Amino acid sequence: MTSTTPEIEALAADIGEQIAIDVAKWNLFLAEAHLHIPLAERVYPLLEKDELGRAGVEAALKDLSVAIGGGKVNISLLDALSSTMVNRLLTLLEEYQSKNF
Known part of the structure; x- marks a missing residue:
């Protein structure tokens, strides 16, 4: 299965509203x-390939950089x-996967 923009946007909306x-x-x-x-x-x-797990999610989180102080850090x-929040994200992703894949 190839991901589509609406599918990613739906997942992003859930993440955006629940993870802080x-x-x-x-x-x-x-x-x-x-x-x-x-x-x-x-x-x-990870969801598409049925490879969801803590290690993969943490790797994705580690790969995203957050600029602090106007980019100084x-x-x-x-x-x-x-x-x-990491645990909540894992739960959210597990629930999303069970409903959509």
């Missing part, structure tokens, strides 16, 4: 940070997310 970076006890949702679509594009192939999205 914790910034000084304030939630910056990935949709607001414009990181939901790049993340969906990276994890969708860059950290991986994996480092920007709490463990709770």
Whole structure:
């Protein structure tokens, strides 16, 4: 199966609404940070190939860079997310996969 833009956009919408970076006890949702679509594009192939797992998701998160302070500092999205959010993302992806594949 080849991913299509609507499928990635649907996944991105779910990610963007439910997954947030914790910034000084304030939630910056990935949709607001414009990181939901790049993340969906990276994890969708894992769903298509039935290769969803913590290692693959963490690799995708590590691959995405988050600019802080106007680009003075860059950290991986994996480092920007709490463990709770990483677990929530895994659950979200598992549920998405079970409904759509």
